[in-house]
Amino acid sequence: MKRILVTGGAGFIGSAVVRQLIDETEATVINADALTYAGNLESLGPARDHPRHRFEQVDIRDRAAVERLFRDHRPDAVMHLAAESHVDRSIEGPAAFVETNVTGTQNLLEAARAHWEGFEGAARDRFRFHHVSTDEVYGDLGPDEPPFSEQTPYAPSSPYSASKAASDHLVRAWHQTYGLPILITNCSNNYGPYQFPEKLIPLMILNAVEGRSLPVYGNGENIRDWLYVEDHARALRLVLENxxxxxTYNIGGRCERANLKVVQTVCQILNRLCPHPDYAYERLIEFVPDRPGHDRRYAIDDSRIARELGWAPKESFESGLEKTVQWYLDNQQWLDRVRTGEYRAWMETNYRHRVMEK
Known part of the structure; x- marks a missing residue:
């Protein structure tokens, strides 16, 4: 594929995809991102100025702007990662999640359909619309229930996961109704370099280094499967190609951990890499009131992508987390620039009833 349109390509996962496409393929990448609070062109590294990288500041809620993207760049494939993705933010303001994740996806589908229908022969056969989604659409698992498979019924719990479930259904409907050649992937919790610091792992790293409270929801026993972002990006490229x-393909890290265990592991790594002279970082852990609708457990059965496409994660949780912690310790300038007034206002809103200082 010579031209790949990546939506949300300045975000956490999207930027990893763009970096890999530029570094490891010959494709021209059209990177469309609205550059909201979580979008950052600095996350692209050297790919930002590469001659095969084309950046377009586009909000997918803008139908006319989306249609112009297809007219101007004539992509051979779409990798759709643009989304509002933070559960806590969706609880505070669900409308933005519906507008971006549902209406924005519908705009892309219609523009992609018109674009694809204009192709003939090999170009038409080659085109793909790859929609990147989440395991949260499947809802909640009990401690002894089998992991989510591609056949697990949808049962979203939050406004975020409900909006992603709706977008998944739209993508399938455009395939069944119009024949649009689609692919869907549902991933587990991602972590790694360049993640916006309101998410669990970077938040814990930064709070610990600054001597702030490490807020853990409820009793910390909520379980997630953790996937290193570079492993995820490799899987997305493999699905697009083959x-x-x-x-639908589920992508997981084969690594279930309770949130409390994740935070404790971050503290143990920091105790080695950046020791505090007076205390171990575990001292900063503080249990805070749980968020509404907090799912107990997510787990992924990734046997389909392993069997059909030969994919497996390269990083263990321990190796990936060590790399992640070291990256945040080494990239203070990036952090200073993304932790703007908007970020600080959100942290104040989300944790206004919780103690953040020790």
């Missing part, structure tokens, strides 16, 4: 049209 996945079966109309197929």
């Amino acid at each position: 996945g079966r049209v109309g197929r």
